[in-house]
Amino acid sequence: MPLARLIPCLDVAAGRVVKGVRFQGLRDVGDPVELGAAYSDAGADELVFLDVKATLEERRTLVELVSRVAERLAIPFTVGGGVRSVADADELLRAGADKVAVNSAALLRPELITELAERLGTQAVVVAIDAEGGRVHSHAGTTATDRDAVSWAREAEERGAGEILLTSIDADGTREGYDLAVTAAVAAAVRVPVIASGGAGNAAHVAAALGVAQAALLASILHEDPARLASLRREVRALGVELRDAA
Amino acid sequence: MRVAICEYGAGNVRSVALALQRAGAELVDDVDGADLAVLPGVGSARTAMAGLQSRGFDVALQARVAAGKPVLGICLGLQLALEASDEDGGVEGLGLLPGRAERIRDGRVPRMGWAVVEPLGEAFYFAHSYAAVTPCATAWAEGAVAEVRAPAFVGCQFHPEKSGAAGARYLDRVLAEVACLSPA
Numbered sequence: 482m483p484l485a486r487l488i489p490c491l492d493v494a495a496g497r498v499v500k501g502v503r504f505q506g507l508r509d510v511g512d513p514v515e516l517g518a519a520y521s522d523a524g525a526d527e528l529v530f531l532d533v534k535a536t537l538e539e540r541r542t543l544v545e546l547v548s549r550v551a552e553r554l555a556i557p558f559t560v561g562g563g564v565r566s567v568a569d570a571d572e573l574l575r576a577g578a579d580k581v582a583v584n585s586a587a588l589l590r591p592e593l594i595t596e597l598a599e600r601l602g603t604q605a606v607v608v609a610i611d612a613e614g615g616r617v618h619s620h621a622g623t624t625a626t627d628r629d630a631v632s633w634a635r636e637a638e639e640r641g642a643g644e645i646l647l648t649s650i651d652a653d654g655t656r657e658g659y660d661l662a663v664t665a666a667v668a669a670a671v672r673v674p675v676i677a678s679g680g681a682g683n684a685a686h687v688a689a690a691l692g693v694a695q696a697a698l699l700a701s702i703l704h705e706d707p708a709r710l711a712s713l714r715r716e717v718r719a720l721g722v723e724l725r726d727a728a
Numbered sequence: 729m730r731v732a733i734c735e736y737g738a739g740n741v742r743s744v745a746l747a748l749q750r751a752g753a754e755l756v757d758d759v760d761g762a763d764l765a766v767l768p769g770v771g772s773a774r775t776a777m778a779g780l781q782s783r784g785f786d787v788a789l790q791a792r793v794a795a796g797k798p799v800l801g802i803c804l805g806l807q808l809a810l811e812a813s814d815e816d817g818g819v820e821g822l823g824l825l826p827g828r829a830e831r832i833r834d835g836r837v838p839r840m841g842w843a844v845v846e847p848l849g850e851a852f853y854f855a856h857s858y859a860a861v862t863p864c865a866t867a868w869a870e871g872a873v874a875e876v877r878a879p880a881f882v883g884c885q886f887h888p889e890k891s892g893a894a895g896a897r898y899l900d901r902v903l904a905e906v907a908c909l910s911p912a
Binding site: 552554556726 | 743746771772836840841844851853855857870887889890891892893895
């Protein structure tokens, strides 16, 4: 298996990186281009960019912003938020994204996952799942669906997802640790890599998540001090998790 | 150094272009005449091969290698250069070197993430579900082929353009090798 990955996540609204708690009370924490470059330089294994309020009107600005972030990166770059069609995904890849993440649109029309995989290859298709109490929510966590996270992850894989990005709404922004139970259940149900998301507060949380998932998403824990990534990597390694030597 | 990227209509070629420019390459459109042709690789084998053929890149790349003019294949670009791939029910490759791409059986697939490449001694980024089986392998990561070499062809299964400082060093070395072949 490849090495475990630490993946900073930029939640972006109106062109700025924001962060809330349990998807609520978003505050401005910085410029996506500057933060993306800082994380890339500090040893991030990948970068994820989620447009959390993706609207049709802001689509052009989003593509332009993705392009400016991509210019400063030499690591894999996943972009999500408002991807509803193969054309939307193509536009993001042309702007410099390596993978696209789909969430609500795939819940509404699961065939989208297959269409994206056929066009872009499965390795470029990330299905993002927001779960609360094991139940899948859509539209940035605002709408409960009747799907459970494990069966939706399995269906997404069958339809062509190359990776599952699993966010626990219960844990999001709390810094109290990842939801290991739901993460382990999803990781056991699929053969594609799983990225654990939501709840990182310290190196022990990250190491525990990497015990059940192939990668850990990081947001709140980093944004106030992007340099924290380098020290966090050292601490996670000291706990026995092998990470790449990012020098 | 004049470098032409074969753009066949799928995936992110922008990061390959940016990485080559950072390594000092001048990007040109002329696949036949460039000092180095790069076959990037994102997407599925059948769609990519159809894209190559419809643009005439299949013939152009075969002619280049036959004439001893270097070609670099990245990820799927390496796999397309083989004789065949098992992906999409079986796809005929460019046949620039012997071997075929076979489905990865072990571990999580796609194989996604950083792995140390030996004998290069550094970690590079991989994202693939098929891997080369070929007598031309020159480097490996976790038992899978990571680099292949044949006369006028170098292929890497990892993405140097996504592999940070290690990837930049790799591209620098490839461009330096090409420079030795084509004195200014």
